[in-house]
Amino acid sequence: MKRGMIDFWVGLFVLAGMAALMFLALKVSSQGNLPTGSTYSLTADFENIGGLKVRAPVKSAGVVVGRVSQISLDPQRYVAKVTLDVDSRYQFSRDSSAEILTSGLLGEQYIGITSGAEEKTLKAGDTFKITSSAIVLEQLISRFLFSQADKEKEKQE
Amino acid sequence: MKLLFDLVSRLGQPVTNTLIKLGFAARFQLAILRHSATALLRPQLTLREIWFAGVLSVLIIVVSGLFVGMVLALQGYDTLQRFGAASSLGILVALSLVRELGPVVAGLLFASRAGSAITAEIGLMKATEQLAAMEMMAVNPIARVVAPKFWGGVISMPLLAAMFSAMGIFGGYLIGVQLLGLDEGSFWSQMQGAVDFRLDVMNGVIKSLFFGFAVSLIAVFEGYDAPPTAEGISTATTRTVVTSALVILALDFILTAFMFRGV
Incomplete structure:
Protein backbone atom coordinates (compact mmCIF):
# COMPACT_ATOMS: atom_id res chain seq x y z
CA MET A 1 0.00 0.00 0.00
CA LYS A 2 1.48 3.32 -1.07
CA ARG A 3 1.85 6.12 1.41
CA GLY A 4 -0.47 8.45 -0.44
CA MET A 5 -3.22 5.84 -0.50
CA ILE A 6 -2.89 5.26 3.24
CA ASP A 7 -3.28 8.99 3.85
CA PHE A 8 -6.35 9.05 1.64
CA TRP A 9 -8.06 6.09 3.30
CA VAL A 10 -7.26 7.29 6.82
CA GLY A 11 -8.68 10.67 5.92
CA LEU A 12 -11.80 9.01 4.57
CA PHE A 13 -12.05 6.90 7.72
CA VAL A 14 -11.83 9.96 9.99
CA LEU A 15 -14.41 11.75 7.83
CA ALA A 16 -16.78 8.78 8.05
CA GLY A 17 -16.34 8.65 11.84
CA MET A 18 -17.04 12.37 12.12
CA ALA A 19 -20.08 11.99 9.86
CA ALA A 20 -21.38 9.21 12.13
CA LEU A 21 -20.90 11.46 15.17
CA MET A 22 -22.67 14.33 13.41
CA PHE A 23 -25.53 11.99 12.55
CA LEU A 24 -25.78 10.96 16.22
CA ALA A 25 -25.64 14.61 17.31
CA LEU A 26 -28.08 16.12 14.83
CA LYS A 27 -30.51 13.42 13.76
CA VAL A 28 -30.61 11.08 16.76
CA SER A 29 -30.27 13.31 19.80
CA SER A 30 -31.26 16.77 20.88
CA GLN A 31 -29.58 19.30 23.08
CA GLY A 32 -31.69 18.54 26.13
CA ASN A 33 -30.11 21.20 28.27
CA LEU A 34 -30.75 24.74 27.22
CA PRO A 35 -27.44 26.57 26.98
CA THR A 36 -26.42 27.88 30.38
CA GLY A 37 -26.50 31.62 30.83
CA SER A 38 -29.71 32.02 28.90
CA MET B 1 5.57 -29.43 56.85
CA LYS B 2 7.16 -29.43 53.43
CA LEU B 3 3.77 -30.22 51.85
CA LEU B 4 2.10 -27.31 53.64
CA PHE B 5 4.87 -24.97 52.53
CA ASP B 6 4.45 -26.10 48.93
CA LEU B 7 0.68 -25.65 49.04
CA VAL B 8 0.91 -22.12 50.40
CA SER B 9 3.58 -21.09 47.92
CA ARG B 10 1.56 -22.57 45.08
CA LEU B 11 -1.24 -20.23 46.18
CA GLY B 12 1.14 -17.30 46.41
CA GLN B 13 2.80 -17.85 43.05
CA PRO B 14 -0.08 -16.74 40.80
CA VAL B 15 -0.67 -13.70 43.02
CA THR B 16 2.94 -12.51 42.79
CA ASN B 17 3.02 -13.31 39.07
CA THR B 18 -0.11 -11.23 38.48
CA LEU B 19 1.29 -8.36 40.54
CA ILE B 20 4.58 -8.43 38.67
CA LYS B 21 2.73 -8.42 35.37
CA LEU B 22 0.45 -5.56 36.44
CA GLY B 23 3.46 -3.55 37.58
CA PHE B 24 5.21 -4.24 34.29
CA ALA B 25 2.08 -3.18 32.37
CA ALA B 26 1.89 0.07 34.34
CA ARG B 27 5.56 0.86 33.69
CA PHE B 28 5.04 -0.09 30.05
CA GLN B 29 2.13 2.36 29.81
CA LEU B 30 4.32 5.09 31.30
CA ALA B 31 7.07 4.28 28.80
CA ILE B 32 4.58 4.52 25.92
CA LEU B 33 3.37 7.90 27.13
CA ARG B 34 6.96 9.11 27.58
CA HIS B 35 7.87 8.14 24.03
CA SER B 36 4.57 9.30 22.51
CA ALA B 37 5.95 12.73 21.65
CA THR B 38 8.67 11.28 19.41
CA ALA B 39 6.15 8.90 17.87
CA LEU B 40 3.56 11.59 17.19
CA LEU B 41 6.20 13.89 15.69
CA ARG B 42 6.30 11.39 12.83
CA PRO B 43 2.56 11.13 12.12
CA GLN B 44 3.14 8.76 9.18
CA LEU B 45 3.80 5.94 11.64
CA THR B 46 0.54 6.54 13.50
CA LEU B 47 -1.39 7.02 10.25
CA ARG B 48 -0.22 3.61 9.10
CA GLU B 49 -1.48 2.09 12.34
CA ILE B 50 -4.83 3.86 12.02
CA TRP B 51 -5.02 2.29 8.58
CA PHE B 52 -4.39 -1.17 10.00
CA ALA B 53 -6.48 -0.90 13.17
CA GLY B 54 -9.21 1.45 11.99
CA VAL B 55 -9.76 1.47 8.26
CA LEU B 56 -9.50 -2.30 7.87
CA SER B 57 -12.01 -2.79 10.74
CA VAL B 58 -14.64 -0.56 9.14
CA LEU B 59 -16.27 -3.32 7.12
CA ILE B 60 -16.87 -5.69 10.04
CA ILE B 61 -18.01 -2.80 12.27
CA VAL B 62 -20.46 -1.44 9.71
CA VAL B 63 -21.94 -4.84 8.83
CA SER B 64 -22.25 -5.93 12.48
CA GLY B 65 -23.76 -2.58 13.43
CA LEU B 66 -26.36 -2.88 10.71
CA PHE B 67 -27.35 -6.39 11.78
CA VAL B 68 -27.40 -5.58 15.51
CA GLY B 69 -29.67 -2.61 14.82
CA MET B 70 -32.00 -4.69 12.64
CA VAL B 71 -32.26 -7.45 15.26
CA LEU B 72 -32.90 -4.89 18.01
CA ALA B 73 -35.71 -3.41 15.93
CA LEU B 74 -37.33 -6.78 15.25
CA GLN B 75 -37.12 -7.95 18.85
CA GLY B 76 -38.04 -4.57 20.29
CA TYR B 77 -41.06 -4.26 18.03
CA ASP B 78 -42.30 -7.68 19.11
CA THR B 79 -42.17 -6.72 22.79
CA LEU B 80 -43.21 -3.06 22.58
CA GLN B 81 -46.21 -3.82 20.41
CA ARG B 82 -47.74 -5.91 23.22
CA PHE B 83 -47.98 -2.73 25.28
CA GLY B 84 -49.16 -0.65 22.36
CA ALA B 85 -45.89 1.29 22.46
CA ALA B 86 -44.49 0.27 19.08
CA SER B 87 -43.91 3.92 18.18
CA SER B 88 -41.21 4.09 20.90
CA LEU B 89 -39.10 1.65 18.90
CA GLY B 90 -36.76 4.45 17.81
CA ILE B 91 -36.03 5.32 21.44
CA LEU B 92 -35.28 1.70 22.31
CA VAL B 93 -32.93 1.18 19.38
CA ALA B 94 -31.13 4.51 19.71
CA LEU B 95 -30.65 4.46 23.47
CA SER B 96 -29.45 0.86 23.67
CA LEU B 97 -27.01 1.41 20.79
CA VAL B 98 -25.66 4.80 21.81
CA ARG B 99 -25.32 4.04 25.51
CA GLU B 100 -24.26 0.41 25.58
CA LEU B 101 -24.11 -1.74 22.48
CA GLY B 102 -22.22 0.72 20.28
CA PRO B 103 -19.15 1.13 22.49
CA VAL B 104 -19.21 -2.42 23.93
CA VAL B 105 -19.78 -4.50 20.80
CA ALA B 106 -17.52 -2.26 18.71
CA GLY B 107 -14.88 -2.66 21.44
CA LEU B 108 -15.20 -6.45 21.42
CA LEU B 109 -14.99 -6.57 17.62
CA PHE B 110 -12.06 -4.16 17.67
CA ALA B 111 -10.23 -6.35 20.19
CA SER B 112 -10.67 -9.47 18.10
CA ARG B 113 -10.08 -7.82 14.71
CA ALA B 114 -7.32 -5.28 15.44
CA GLY B 115 -6.06 -6.12 18.95
CA SER B 116 -5.10 -9.67 18.06
CA ALA B 117 -3.30 -8.48 14.91
CA ILE B 118 -1.30 -5.92 16.90
CA THR B 119 -0.28 -8.55 19.46
CA ALA B 120 0.73 -11.03 16.78
CA GLU B 121 2.75 -8.42 14.89
CA ILE B 122 4.68 -7.15 17.92
CA GLY B 123 5.13 -10.70 19.23
CA LEU B 124 6.55 -11.86 15.91
CA MET B 125 8.85 -8.84 15.69
CA LYS B 126 10.13 -9.80 19.12
CA ALA B 127 10.50 -13.49 18.23
CA THR B 128 12.43 -12.68 15.05
CA GLU B 129 14.58 -10.25 17.06
CA GLN B 130 13.55 -7.23 15.02
CA LEU B 131 12.96 -5.28 18.23
CA ALA B 132 16.44 -6.22 19.50
CA ALA B 133 17.89 -5.19 16.13
CA MET B 134 16.25 -1.79 16.43
CA GLU B 135 17.79 -1.30 19.84
CA MET B 136 21.17 -2.20 18.36
CA MET B 137 20.66 0.62 15.84
CA ALA B 138 19.79 2.99 18.72
CA VAL B 139 16.16 3.12 17.61
CA ASN B 140 13.81 2.84 20.56
CA PRO B 141 11.30 0.08 19.67
CA ILE B 142 8.69 1.58 22.02
CA ALA B 143 8.82 4.92 20.22
CA ARG B 144 9.11 3.37 16.76
CA VAL B 145 6.71 0.40 16.95
CA VAL B 146 4.67 0.31 20.15
CA ALA B 147 3.56 3.92 20.67
CA PRO B 148 2.20 4.41 17.10
CA LYS B 149 0.21 1.17 17.39
CA PHE B 150 -1.15 2.27 20.76
CA TRP B 151 -2.24 5.71 19.53
CA GLY B 152 -3.60 4.27 16.30
CA GLY B 153 -5.92 2.07 18.36
CA VAL B 154 -6.91 4.87 20.74
CA ILE B 155 -7.82 7.19 17.84
CA SER B 156 -9.67 4.53 15.81
CA MET B 157 -11.88 3.14 18.55
CA PRO B 158 -14.26 6.11 19.20
CA LEU B 159 -14.72 6.61 15.44
CA LEU B 160 -15.53 2.93 14.96
CA ALA B 161 -18.00 2.97 17.88
CA ALA B 162 -19.74 6.04 16.44
CA MET B 163 -20.01 4.30 13.05
CA PHE B 164 -21.39 1.20 14.74
CA SER B 165 -24.10 3.19 16.55
CA ALA B 166 -25.01 5.19 13.45
CA MET B 167 -25.25 2.06 11.29
CA GLY B 168 -27.28 0.30 13.99
CA ILE B 169 -29.78 3.13 14.14
CA PHE B 170 -29.99 3.10 10.36
CA GLY B 171 -30.65 -0.67 10.52
CA GLY B 172 -33.37 -0.06 13.11
CA TYR B 173 -34.88 2.54 10.79
CA LEU B 174 -34.84 0.09 7.86
CA ILE B 175 -36.67 -2.57 9.84
CA GLY B 176 -38.94 -0.32 11.90
CA VAL B 177 -40.05 2.12 9.23
CA GLN B 178 -39.51 0.38 5.91
CA LEU B 179 -40.41 -3.19 6.88
CA LEU B 180 -42.77 -2.95 9.85
CA GLY B 181 -44.43 0.23 8.67
CA LEU B 182 -44.01 2.53 11.68
CA ASP B 183 -44.50 6.22 11.05
CA GLU B 184 -41.22 7.76 9.95
CA GLY B 185 -41.84 11.14 11.58
CA SER B 186 -42.68 9.77 15.01
CA PHE B 187 -39.78 7.29 14.80
CA TRP B 188 -37.23 10.09 14.48
CA SER B 189 -38.92 12.74 16.60
CA GLN B 190 -39.53 10.41 19.56
CA MET B 191 -35.90 9.31 19.30
CA GLN B 192 -34.72 12.93 19.31
CA GLY B 193 -36.93 13.73 22.26
CA ALA B 194 -35.56 10.90 24.38
CA VAL B 195 -31.87 10.87 23.46
CA ASP B 196 -29.83 13.63 25.04
CA PHE B 197 -26.63 14.65 23.28
CA ARG B 198 -24.51 15.30 26.36
CA LEU B 199 -25.89 12.57 28.59
CA ASP B 200 -26.27 9.74 26.09
CA VAL B 201 -24.14 10.38 23.00
CA MET B 202 -21.14 11.98 24.73
CA ASN B 203 -21.09 9.37 27.49
CA GLY B 204 -21.05 6.69 24.80
CA VAL B 205 -18.07 8.41 23.15
CA ILE B 206 -16.28 8.63 26.52
CA LYS B 207 -16.92 4.92 27.06
CA SER B 208 -15.45 4.04 23.66
CA LEU B 209 -12.37 6.17 24.43
CA PHE B 210 -11.82 4.21 27.64
CA PHE B 211 -12.25 0.93 25.76
CA GLY B 212 -9.83 2.12 23.07
CA PHE B 213 -7.19 2.86 25.71
CA ALA B 214 -7.73 -0.49 27.45
CA VAL B 215 -7.74 -2.67 24.33
CA SER B 216 -4.74 -0.91 22.75
CA LEU B 217 -2.69 -1.16 25.93
CA ILE B 218 -3.55 -4.85 26.41
CA ALA B 219 -2.76 -5.63 22.77
CA VAL B 220 0.66 -3.94 22.65
CA PHE B 221 1.57 -5.18 26.12
CA GLU B 222 0.70 -8.81 25.42
CA GLY B 223 2.72 -8.64 22.21
CA TYR B 224 5.73 -7.09 23.91
CA ASP B 225 5.50 -9.51 26.84
CA ALA B 226 4.98 -12.65 24.70
CA PRO B 227 7.56 -15.44 24.96
CA PRO B 228 9.51 -15.38 21.67
CA THR B 229 8.22 -18.72 20.43
CA ALA B 230 5.45 -19.79 18.06
CA GLU B 231 3.42 -21.08 21.00
CA GLY B 232 4.11 -17.94 23.02
CA ILE B 233 2.70 -15.72 20.27
CA SER B 234 -0.41 -17.86 19.90
CA THR B 235 -1.19 -17.79 23.64
CA ALA B 236 -0.47 -14.05 23.75
CA THR B 237 -2.93 -13.45 20.91
CA THR B 238 -5.59 -15.50 22.68
CA ARG B 239 -4.89 -13.67 25.93
CA THR B 240 -5.32 -10.30 24.22
CA VAL B 241 -8.82 -11.16 23.06
CA VAL B 242 -9.90 -12.79 26.33
CA THR B 243 -8.45 -10.11 28.62
CA SER B 244 -9.77 -7.31 26.42
CA ALA B 245 -13.29 -8.78 26.47
CA LEU B 246 -13.26 -9.11 30.26
CA VAL B 247 -11.78 -5.64 30.78
CA ILE B 248 -14.30 -4.06 28.39
CA LEU B 249 -17.26 -5.64 30.17
CA ALA B 250 -15.96 -4.82 33.65
CA LEU B 251 -15.05 -1.23 32.66
CA ASP B 252 -18.47 -0.88 31.06
CA PHE B 253 -20.17 -1.79 34.33
CA ILE B 254 -18.05 0.69 36.31
CA LEU B 255 -18.54 3.52 33.79
CA THR B 256 -22.29 2.87 33.54
CA ALA B 257 -22.58 2.92 37.32
CA PHE B 258 -20.92 6.35 37.37
CA MET B 259 -22.66 7.83 34.33
CA PHE B 260 -26.24 6.68 34.51
CA ARG B 261 -26.85 6.18 38.22
CA GLY B 262 -30.09 7.75 39.34
CA VAL B 263 -30.96 9.29 36.01
Missing part, protein backbone atom coordinates in the same frame (compact mmCIF):
# COMPACT_ATOMS: atom_id res chain seq x y z
CA THR A 39 -31.83 30.47 31.65
CA TYR A 40 -33.12 31.70 34.97
CA SER A 41 -34.34 29.52 37.81
CA LEU A 42 -37.73 29.56 39.49
CA THR A 43 -38.96 27.38 42.31
CA ALA A 44 -42.32 25.80 42.98
CA ASP A 45 -43.54 23.89 46.03
CA PHE A 46 -45.74 20.87 45.50
CA GLU A 47 -47.51 18.69 48.04
CA ASN A 48 -46.83 15.65 45.91
CA ILE A 49 -44.70 15.46 42.81
CA GLY A 50 -45.73 11.92 41.86
CA GLY A 51 -43.16 10.55 39.43
CA LEU A 52 -41.59 13.87 38.37
CA LYS A 53 -37.88 13.52 37.66
CA VAL A 54 -34.93 15.85 37.29
CA ARG A 55 -34.59 16.95 33.62
CA ALA A 56 -38.32 16.59 33.04
CA PRO A 57 -39.59 19.25 30.64
CA VAL A 58 -41.31 22.46 31.70
CA LYS A 59 -44.00 23.40 29.22
CA SER A 60 -46.24 26.36 28.71
CA ALA A 61 -49.11 25.92 26.26
CA GLY A 62 -47.37 22.70 25.21
CA VAL A 63 -44.12 24.41 24.22
CA VAL A 64 -40.99 23.30 26.09
CA VAL A 65 -39.66 26.40 27.87
CA GLY A 66 -37.27 24.78 30.36
CA ARG A 67 -36.23 21.80 32.44
CA VAL A 68 -36.53 20.66 36.03
CA SER A 69 -33.05 21.13 37.48
CA GLN A 70 -33.43 20.02 41.09
CA ILE A 71 -35.95 18.32 43.37
CA SER A 72 -35.65 18.33 47.14
CA LEU A 73 -37.82 17.99 50.23
CA ASP A 74 -38.39 21.09 52.36
CA PRO A 75 -37.61 19.70 55.84
CA GLN A 76 -39.78 22.26 57.69
CA ARG A 77 -43.03 22.05 55.76
CA TYR A 78 -42.62 18.59 54.20
CA VAL A 79 -43.39 19.77 50.69
CA ALA A 80 -41.35 19.02 47.58
CA LYS A 81 -39.27 21.97 46.41
CA VAL A 82 -38.77 21.84 42.63
CA THR A 83 -36.28 24.14 40.92
CA LEU A 84 -36.94 24.92 37.26
CA ASP A 85 -34.50 26.33 34.72
CA VAL A 86 -36.57 28.45 32.38
CA ASP A 87 -35.38 29.92 29.09
CA SER A 88 -34.80 33.64 29.65
CA ARG A 89 -36.63 34.45 26.41
CA TYR A 90 -39.86 33.65 28.26
CA GLN A 91 -41.24 35.70 31.14
CA PHE A 92 -44.24 34.69 33.21
CA SER A 93 -46.52 36.94 35.25
CA ARG A 94 -46.31 36.71 39.02
CA ASP A 95 -49.71 35.06 39.39
CA SER A 96 -48.82 32.21 37.00
CA SER A 97 -49.62 28.72 38.19
CA ALA A 98 -47.46 25.59 37.92
CA GLU A 99 -48.99 22.16 37.84
CA ILE A 100 -47.64 18.66 37.37
CA LEU A 101 -49.22 17.02 34.36
CA THR A 102 -48.86 13.68 32.64
CA SER A 103 -48.50 13.29 28.91
CA GLY A 104 -50.94 10.57 28.03
CA LEU A 105 -52.32 8.13 30.58
CA LEU A 106 -49.02 6.50 31.52
CA GLY A 107 -46.56 8.90 29.91
CA GLU A 108 -43.80 10.94 31.50
CA GLN A 109 -44.67 13.72 33.90
CA TYR A 110 -43.89 17.35 33.20
CA ILE A 111 -44.60 20.76 34.67
CA GLY A 112 -47.13 22.94 32.93
CA ILE A 113 -47.09 26.69 33.49
CA THR A 114 -50.26 28.66 32.91
CA SER A 115 -49.61 32.37 32.75
CA GLY A 116 -51.73 34.77 34.81
CA ALA A 117 -52.86 38.32 34.15
CA GLU A 118 -50.62 40.42 36.38
CA GLU A 119 -48.13 42.70 34.66
CA LYS A 120 -45.15 42.11 36.95
CA THR A 121 -43.15 39.06 35.95
CA LEU A 122 -41.38 36.38 37.97
CA LYS A 123 -37.70 37.11 38.51
CA ALA A 124 -34.88 34.59 39.02
CA GLY A 125 -35.28 32.81 42.36
CA ASP A 126 -39.01 33.62 42.72
CA THR A 127 -41.56 31.02 43.75
CA PHE A 128 -44.83 30.14 42.09
CA LYS A 129 -47.74 31.13 44.34
CA ILE A 130 -50.27 28.77 42.85
CA THR A 131 -49.34 25.14 42.31
CA SER A 132 -51.25 21.93 41.93
CA SER A 133 -49.80 18.53 42.66
CA ALA A 134 -49.48 15.47 40.53
CA ILE A 135 -52.51 13.26 40.22
CA VAL A 136 -51.64 9.94 41.79
CA LEU A 137 -53.63 7.25 40.04
CA GLU A 138 -53.94 4.99 43.11
CA GLN A 139 -55.42 7.82 45.21
CA LEU A 140 -57.84 8.67 42.45
CA ILE A 141 -59.04 5.07 42.17
CA SER A 142 -59.38 4.56 45.91
CA ARG A 143 -61.32 7.83 46.25
CA PHE A 144 -63.63 6.70 43.47
CA LEU A 145 -64.16 3.29 45.07
CA PHE A 146 -64.92 4.81 48.48
CA SER A 147 -67.42 7.25 47.01
CA GLN A 148 -69.12 4.36 45.19
CA ALA A 149 -69.29 2.39 48.47
CA ASP A 150 -70.82 5.39 50.24
CA LYS A 151 -73.49 5.70 47.55
CA GLU A 152 -74.34 2.01 47.89
CA LYS A 153 -74.72 2.45 51.64
CA GLU A 154 -77.03 5.44 51.21
CA LYS A 155 -79.20 3.45 48.81
CA GLN A 156 -79.57 0.59 51.26
CA GLU A 157 -80.56 2.91 54.12
